[in-house]
Amino acid sequence: MLAAGGAPAAPPRRAAGGGGDVAVGAxxxxxxxxVDRMEELSHWLGGPELRAGHTYLPGDTWKNIEGAPNSLDAWARWRRARADRLFVLNVPMFDHNEAGVPDRRVAELIRTGARGAYDGHFRRLSQRLVALGVPDTVIVLGWEMNGFNYTHRCRPDPENWKRYWRRIVAAMRSVRGQRLRFDFAPNRGGDAIAWTKCYPGDDVVDIIGMDSYDQPPGDSFEEQVHQPYGLQHQVDFARAHHKPISYPEWGLFRNGDNPEYMRDMLGWIADHRPLYHSITDYCPHGVWQCDQNPRSAEVFREFLAGEP
Structure with a gap:
């Protein structure tokens, strides 16, 4: 399935489309x-049901992390409309999550969280989700924790970061009626720290995710698969820990309109059957709302068009 250089690639297998047990989203x-754009995208694709609804809580204030945004109401209505849908919600672990907080301060925050100082914020978020009728939300907690940028990054204190994750999960699971699932989703590759060093334990992780874009590390898709802490490592790690996999974020990036990458990634998804995958659909990553990737859009649409 891996395409080499400019050689034409075989059409991707269609098994990971809108039907079956893999939930597709964007x-x-x-x-x-x-929520309205989900229906429009489905129409553009030719009618397949998009079963994974994916959004983010703002990481600017604790109030927003507690679930204040009104958009959650619309997503909750979407989720409740069909029993087979998944609502996927990225949840920051700190406020000021994109404020360029230095490592020393991040380490202090991690230690404070590990002592339980922020438990109440996450308990309130869990209560909000239960009240909205989406107690089975997939929580992508502290995504891309192995990177350099987010305040919820792991590298400044991995051991206390894991303790903090465990406190958050315990707080959210303490709410009556919740059936939340927690998705551990690092960046593909080594990045700032090996993501395995941030793994908090099988009892507090339900899904092994990975955010993977067409960018280094890995100049070819084969390198993205086989690099240390790459796509194959994710699959092997999840199998060893008896967890399903996911791709909460994926798409084009540094190599522009790249239909070969699109075929290869869709083929990988078809072969490995994640619980869900969600393409990031805005420029430069996307295929529908972004008109600068027409060849990749054609591959994506052909792959999913006509799925039930």
């Missing part, structure tokens, strides 16, 4: 209008 916008 990140379409930050607000509640994305």
């Amino acid at each position: 990140y379409l916008h930050y607000d509640g209008q994305a």
Whole structure:
């Protein structure tokens, strides 16, 4: 399935389309209008049901992390409309999550969280989700924790970071009626720290995810698969820990309109059957809302078009 150089690649297998047990989704916008865009994207694809609704809580204030945004109401209505849908919600572990907080301060925050200082924020989020009728939300907690940028990054204190993750999960699971699932989703590759060093334990992780874009590390898709802490490592790690896999974020990036990458990634998904995958659909990553990737859009649409 791996395409080499400019040689034509075989058409991707269609098994990971809208039907079956793999939920397909797309990140379409930050607000509640994305719910309407899900239907529009489905129409563009030719009618397949998009079963994974994916959005993010803002990481600016604790109030927003507690679930204040009104867009959650629209997503909850979408989720409740069909029993086979998944609502996927990325949840920051700190406020000021994209504020360029230095490592020393991040380490202090991690230690404070590990002592339980922020438990109440996450308990309130869990209560909000239960009240909205989405107690089975997939929580992508502290995504891309192996990277350099987010305040919820792991590298400044991996051991206390894991303790903090465990406190958050315990707080959210303490809410009556919740059936939340927690998705551990690092960046593909080594990045700032090996993501295995951040893994908090099988009892507090339900899904092994990975965010993977067409960018280094890995100049070819084969390198993205076989590099240390790459796609194959994720699959092997999940199998060893008896967990399903996911791709909460994936798409084009540094190599522009790249239909070979699109075929290869869709083929990988077809072969490995994640619980869900969600393409990031805005420029430069996307295929529907972004018109600068027409050849990749054609591959994506052909792959999913006509699925039940």
